[in-house]
Amino acid sequence: MFELLFLGTSASAPSVHRSLPSLLIQHEDHRYLVDCGEGTQRQILTAGAGFKNLNKILVTHGHLDHILGLAGLLATLIRWESMEDMDIYGGKDAIYRIQDLIYTVVLRGSQIPAQLHFHNLTYGTFIDEKNFSISCFPVIHRGSDSVGYLFQEHGRRPFLPEKAEALAIPPGPWRRDLTNGEGVTLPDGRFIEPDQVLGPFKPGATLAVVGDTGETDSLISYIQGADALVIEATYLEEEIDLAKKFSHMTAKSSAMLAKTAGVQQLYLTHVSRRHREKDILAEAQSIFPNTIVARDLSQYFVKR
Ligand SMILES: [Zn+2]
């Protein structure tokens, strides 16, 4: 299960109710910040999310509304000597701009105890943890070298307690090893195969996060069948010309993408203050009913 906490949901500039883009994604003890717009650290405080383990930042692209908060966040973390290493992931252009921001503006030659690691992403899987992986794919948005992210839980075969009871397998390490797919010898000498207590394979949850984008056709294959899609909806269809000009989505075009790609749940973010939330929601839901327009500090769970 992935946990989503929307820290900022505004496009380009903040509004009274919406801070600039940032999304905290958590899977068990692992935490990732996707984008870090201005004001993100205050949103983290307001949400009570804490800064612990918040040292992996994934950036969709280098436009200022998505990265300026990194300067403030880093400046704060530097003062905390306990700050661990920080890993910043993104496309090449975004990483260059973030390096300018950090080295030229924030650090200006000063040494810090923590190590900063910058990762120029190539498409494909770049994080593979025990229970999930993260991959990235290309996104077309005003020549910004943008990437989208796909979070995928590894599938597994569930442990069936009723079968374990029927076989009189005692609680303890034997059950754990069987869950991990290892055969075990019980204290009474019997050997038990994992197949005897595991159910059929179940795929894990899949979460797709796309930042700003001017086009959807190329995204379909990457997000096909995802349990949740987070994507922008900067405009309404009545401003389709502006959406095309600035390489953004309308609520309708994001909803069409969700429908075509067969995703389960759509979360719209990067909302312009030119539009009312209820109009964005109505336009999207007329095409894809399972739509939520995310608000700042709203929290959701993505399960299979
Ligand atoms: Zn943006």
Ligand SMILES: [Zn+2]
């Ligand atoms: Zn942008």
